[in-house]
Amino acid sequence: MSSLPAKARAVIIGGGVSGCSVAYHLAKLGWTDIVLLERKQLTSGTTWHAAGLIGQLRASQNMTRLAKYSADLYVKLEAETEVATGMRQVGSITVALTEERKHEIYRQASLARAFDVDVREISPREVKEMYPHLNIQDVVGAVHLPLDGQCDPANIAMALAKGARQRGAKIFENVKVSDIHKKNGRVSGVSWTKGAEQGTIETDVVINCAGMWARDLASMSGVTVPLHACEHFYLVTEAIEGLGRLPVLRVPDECAYYKEDAGKMMLGAFEPVAKPWGMSGISEDFCFDQLPEDFEHFEPILEMGVNRMPMLGTAGIHTFFNGPESFTPDDRYYLGEAPELGGYWVAAGYNSIGIVSSGGAGMALAQWIHDGEAPFDLWEVDIRRAQPFQKNRQYLKERVSETLGLLYADHFPYRQMATSRNIRRSPIHEHLKARGAVFGEVAGWERANWFAWENQEREYRYSWKRQNWFDNQRDEHLAVRNGVGLFDMTSFGKIRIEGRDALALLQKLCANQLDVEPGRIVYTQMLNNRGGIESDLTITRLSETAFFAVVPGATLQRDLAWMRKHLRDEFVVITDVTAAESVLCLMGPKSRKVIEKISPNDFSNAGHPFGTAREIEIGMGLARAHRVTYVGELGWELYVSSDQTAHVFEALEEAGQELSLKLCGLHTLDSCRIEKAFRHFGHDITDEDHVLEAGLGFAVKPSKGDFIGRDAVLKKKENGLDRRLVQFRLADPEPLLFHNEAIVRDGEIVGTITSGNYGHHLGAAIGLGYVTCKGESAEQMLASRYEIEIAGERIKAEASVTPMYDPKAERVRM
Known part of the structure; x- marks a missing residue:
């Protein structure tokens, strides 16, 4: 082995499939001066025991893009490196045992078509033809993706490592990183030890690909990477006579997946309550280690498996395996540059989909490091979404016991986490709770999503149809449109x-x-x-x-x-200064009458015009009143010192009694904003969406002088729009829109709904989504026939590029 260099352009820490992929892709971009350091041996953490399932369809277009890239890469890699990757495109089948799950997988099939992934819905009889060993008695539907597959995870990592070496990258095993140095807010070097040897590599780019060690490694540098290991179980049978080549099978209603490999059958589990592991740290000697067996924990999965595939009842067990994998608080991995330290990049926390994710993730991160900006929208997995408090180990231990199982749980809209709750609370949290608030959680903040009526249960009943709070939302929504509503938006x-x-x-x-x-x-x-x-x-x-x-x-x-x-x-x-002030949003045509009762200030249009802020007296306290709105009505956002929030809330509530002031939740905020076609960051607008195509040109002033993005704005103005963000209203008032439904223009799928909710004033589901319009005027684009495909069914939709509710914004200036 050659000695470690004193300088490198980039140092990658971790020799699993993630680190090897980043090294391979940086090398492909011409970065020859790369060093990868692995504490023990390549693949010895999690990669070596991964199941190796390659499912191309993910929850969004760009995550699907990355998964498809991985599948394509692994097919080509064997020829490039002469390392057998075991990649076989045997296809996959997902079966549903309930009507709700059938609706979910059919929605996924519509999404697959929108993302150009080969897919078809199949009947239980067709499932039996493709999987003759399966008990289909209670199967109600299924989806087949013929280009999905399976692979040998360790060999894929080895192939990536070889490909990186061939392009000049240096890979060192049995080298532990002992420190990461920084200077002027940036990475400056990496200290290492190898037996009795030690040294430092000068570098300004470090990439943390340390898997289940990534959190502790990051904490050395003050970087937040919230993840925690869980025990993950599977068994492999002895060889079964006559077992032919089979697709990967997923039975999410039984928390199980099945994979045929070399004439044996693997049964793996994502059980609802998982076992976190490694609270006291991970042993220095950990290398290709297994965890102790816990057959009692796995037994319920096996019992269902024997019923689902009766041959398992007679097949001998060759291997019962338990190994650790890392999970994150939201079941999405981390990619990108850490906000706390320049030059410190992360690719970790893959939530048991590391093999299918790492090929594409390595490509995207390498491009991001190389170019200085993400190649496309990666907000879904961006490390900057992590909240500093989330690195707390007790929080993580509790949360990951849930997130492992959520991989195969019903992915109902509005599903809320049950664990690690009540971490960040508004000063009026208990007030809202006493008045029927049902809370959701975003970034650790407890937020009132809806308010239960007296004697109504205060919890969600999840469904793909109208959930148990639909009528509550309607009442809150119409109160904001016709009267006055009060929102707690302290989480801003x-x-x-x-x-x-x-x-x-x-x-x-x-x-x-x-x-x-x-x-x-x-x-x-x-x-x-x-x-x-x-x-x-x-x-x-x-x-x-x-x-x-x-x-x-x-x-x-x-x-x-x-x-x-x-x-x-x-x-x-x-x-x-987030924690210093609460935000109470008083919204609706009667909001002026409410606030005038408890404040001597002038709230007329002349005294307090739209788009202005000033200090006011309110009750016996002070607030800064911002006349803006996210619901499309007259109203004020009141910024109140945290110590006075409860008093101001009580004063508003008392003043609003005779005007029927209604407490409103975040679901209503969203349904009101979508009627007004206000954009939601992360869904309707991202770093991949051009500001002019998003319909936000009114907020762009190139004439003011130079700013980041100005040249791209002027160029788009000159060349014209390639697509527009369009608002849709379903003609049928019954179906619902959430996110990712397919947009159909003149019979062809042209995109997806970026966000959706029910427009209780407009009387139907409303959605936003981009439609290609190159060379077309808005009028030409709108002249087409539009439908939205929901779980395979196409529903006629009206399209508009101006808000369907109050298009001239007259109500906000009442």
Whole structure:
């Protein structure tokens, strides 16, 4: 083995399939000066015992893109490296045992067609023909993906490693990273030990691919990577005579998957309550280790398996395996540059889909490192979504006991996590709870999603149809449209940007004009160089040198990181002040009458115009009243010091009694905003969506001077739009839209619904989604016939590029 170098362009930590993929793809981009350090031997953590299932369809277009890339790569890799990858495209079948699951997998089939993945719905009889050993007595439906497959995970990692070496990368085993050095807020080097040897590699790029060690490795550098290992079980039978080549089979209603391999059958499980592992750390000696057997834990899965595949009852067990795999709080892996430390990148936390994910993830991360920006929208797996508190081990231990099982649970819309709750709470949480609030959780924040009526159960009854809170949402929604509603939006992210150069920084970052009078509120986006939307926010100018930004709670860490990343020599302080203030949103045509009862200030259009903020007296306290709206009605967002929040809430509630003020939840906020066609970051607008094609050109001011993305805006204006964000309303008032339903234009699938909800004022489900329009006017595009495909059924839809509710925005200026 050659000695470790003193310098490298990039150091990758971890020699599983993830680290090997990143090394391979960086090398393909011409990075020859790469070092990969593995604490023991390649694949010895989790990769070696992975099941090796290659399922191409994922929950979004870009995750599907990455999975398809992995499948294609693994097919080609064997010829390139002469390492057998075991890749066989045997196809996969998912069967449903309930009507709800059938609806879910049929929705997935519609999504697959939209993403150009080969798929077809098949009958139980066809399942039996393809899988003769299966008991189909209670199977009600199934979906077949013929190009899915299976592989040899360890050999794929070895093939990637060989491919990286062939292009100049250096890989060292039995080398442990002991420290990561930093200088001026960036990575500067990596210290290592190998037996009695030790040294340091100077580098400005470190990539944490350490799998279940990634959290502890990251904590050495103050970086947040919330993940935790769980025990993962499967068994392999002895050889079964006559067992032919079979597709991968998933029976999610029984938490099980089946894979034929070399004449044996594997049965694996994603049980509802998993066993977290490694709370006291992972042994220094861990290398190709197995965990102790727990047959009692696996037995319920096996009993269902014997019923589902009776031959398992007579087949001998060759291997009963238990090994650790890492899981994250939301079942999505981590990719990207850590917000806490420049040059520190992460690719870890694969939630048992590491083999199918790592090929594409390695490609995307390598491109991101190489170009300095993501190749396409990766927000779903972006490390910047992680909240600092989530690295708490007790939180993780409890949460991952649930997330492992959620892989095969029904993926109902609005499904809420049951574990690790009540971490972040508004000052009026108990008030809302006492008034019937049913809470959901985002970024750790407990938020009232809907309010139960008296004597109504305060929990979700999940379904793909109208859930048990549908009528509650309708009442709240119509109260906001016709009367007055009150929302607790304390979970908003709040950032102060202040200092001599605060305006200059924001003018560089934001597309809209920020050089406004103090007290003005500006709706704007922060763009990337492609004109894609990195952040969707409002910024209030508080004074000549102080600004106040409001962002979604889920994107706070991302937005802070984006601002700080672009801070050069400016004299500016950027501070997260989220916990300092609560936000009470008073919305609806009667909101002015309510607030005038408890405040002596002038709330008329002349005294407090739309788009302005000022300090007011309210009750016996003070607040900053922002006249803006996310529901499309007259209203104010009231920013109240946390210590006065309960008092202001009580004053508003009392003042609103005779005006029938209604407490409203986040589901109503969403249904109101979608009627108004307001965009939702992460769904309707992402860093891959051009600001003009998203219909937000009104918030872009190229005439103000230079800003990030300006050239891309001018170029798009010159060349014309390739697609537009369109609002849809279903002609049938019964079906529901959530997300990812297929958009059908003149009989052809052309895209997917980016977000959906029920428009209780408009009387049908409403959705937003992009439609290609290159060379077409809006009128030509809208002249087509549109349908939305839901679980295989196509429903006629009306399309509009202007909001169907209050298109001239007259109500917000009442």
